[in-house]
Amino acid sequence: RLRRGFTRIEYNVSMRILQFFRENILAAPLSLAIVIGVIMRFLGLDAMEFKGDEFKAFALAAGHLQHFSLPQVGLQSSTGLFNPPFFLVLLWPALLIKTDPLFVTSWIVLLNAVGIVGLLCFLRRIGNTSLAISTTAIIATSPWLFIFSRKIWAQDVLFPFLVLIG
Numbered sequence: 001r002l003r004r005g006f007t008r009i010e011y012n013v014s015m016r017i018l019q020f021f022r023e024n025i026l027a028a029p030l031s032l033a034i035v036i037g038v039i040m041r042f043l044g045l046d047a048m049e050f051k052g053d054e055f056k057a058f059a060l061a062a063g064h065l066q067h068f069s070l071p072q073v074g075l076q077s078s079t080g081l082f083n084p085p086f087f088l089v090l091l092w093p094a095l096l097i098k099t100d101p102l103f104v105t106s107w108i109v110l111l112n113a114v115g116i117v118g119l120l121c122f123l124r125r126i127g128n129t130s131l132a133i134s135t136t137a138i139i140a141t142s143p144w145l146f147i148f149s150r151k152i153w154a155q156d157v158l159f160p161f162l163v164l165i166g
Contacts, residue, residue: 026133037137040146041113045106048102053075054151074087094107108149108157114160115160119136122163
């Protein structure tokens with residue numbers, strides 16, 4: 001055992017973290033930006049947008065879940081074609097817990113937050129850590145991605161699944 005109650009493994013890990021932040025001076029503020037970007041998505045959910053399309057998606061998903069039926073189609077697009085039903089099924093885990101639009105929105109926010117962490121892991125795997133942290137910080141603090149991660153809309157869950165594909 002070393003001083004201050006640290007085991008050798010804990011000491012080595014903490015020294016590696018300190019060394020990383022010394023070598024990459026911008027890593028600490030950018031990492032903080034990522035954490036703040038993820039936390040900010042969960043704050044103020046009561047100010048979310050809930051209009052016609054959001055209501056239709058919420059009502060369709062809740063209705064199919066209530067009647068134990070698989071949806072054949074999703075929402076109708078502006079061209080008259082129907083979207084696939086995947087988004088409605090994706091809302092079911094949240095609707096099983098609570099049938100509240102704010103709770104369903106928090107489910108979408110959670111999926112997008114997981115997408116941000118997934119992006120960081122993906123970029124660290126294919127590139128260097130500085131690039132991964134910088135890019136993820138830009139994505140995490142992007143105002144439009146922030147707004148679109150807080151709606152009940154099929155296009156708002158594209159980001160985490162695109163990261164998953166990568």
